[in-house]
Amino acid sequence: MALNPNYDEIGKAFTQQYYALFDNPATRGQLQGLYNAEQSLMSFEGQQMQGAEKIMGKIASLTFQKIQHLITAVDCQPMFDGGILINVLGQLKTDDDPPQSFMQNFVLRPGGDSFYIQHDVFRLVLHNVAA
C-alpha cells in the first residue's frame, strides 16, 4: 500500500492548474504534457480515446472561441497504487452561451517526480433524463 498523504492538496492544486491551462488559448497546448503518450485514457461525452496525441486532438476539435471553467466542488481520494482519484463539479461557459454544468473525473498516476493524467472522464450535466 502506497497511499499518498498529500492527495487532497495535490488533487486540488492539479485541478486548478488544469483548468487555468485549458481556459487560456495561449497555454492550452501545455495540457499535452499532463497526458501520457500511450497510457492516458479519456472519455469525452461517451467517446473514448487513448494517448496524449488523440486526447489533444479531441480537445483541439472542440468548437469554441472562449471558454471558462468555474469549479464548484472537488473531492479527492488516495488510491492504493499511489494514484489520486479526483471528482470535479463545475460550470463552464463557452462564448456567449448560457453556463452549463459539468462533471469531470481525473485519475492521476505518479510518473517521475510528478503526476500524469491516467484517466479523464468528462460529462455535461444534462437537465433532462435520457436513461
Place this chain on the structure above:
Amino acid sequence: APYTAAGMDVKKIAHKWCTDYYQQHQTNRQVLKQVYKPDSKLTVTNDDFVGPDAIVEKFEQWPKDSVFQVVSFDAHQNMPNGILAFVMGKLVFDNGANEQRFAHVFQFIAESEAAFYIQNEIFQFINFG
C-alpha cells in the same frame, strides 16, 4: 492472473455491478457491507467514511425510498485489476415528488467475475445549474 484481462467488456461488467449496487441500496442497505473492506473509503462532499460499517451508516441517513436513476455511464479499466465507473444520475425520493442529481465515482477491485469490492467511492450531490 488479474481478472480484468484485455478484451473484457469493461463497460458491461461495470454497468452490471453498478446496477446491482443501486438495486441493493434501494432494497436493503445493510447488505452493501459485503462490497466494502476495512480499507474502503467513501467520500461524500469532503467527508470521509472508512470501512463497511461507517459507509453503510452514512447511506442509512439518506431517504429510505430513494430510487437511483442513471443518466450517463462511463467505465475504464484501471490495471491491473481495477475498474473505474463514472455515473451521473438522479436520486428520486418522496414517492417521485423530489429528485436530486448526483455524481458518483467508483473504483471496483475485481477478485473474479462475480466477486468484487469497492475500494474507492466518491459521491457528490449536484446542487447548482
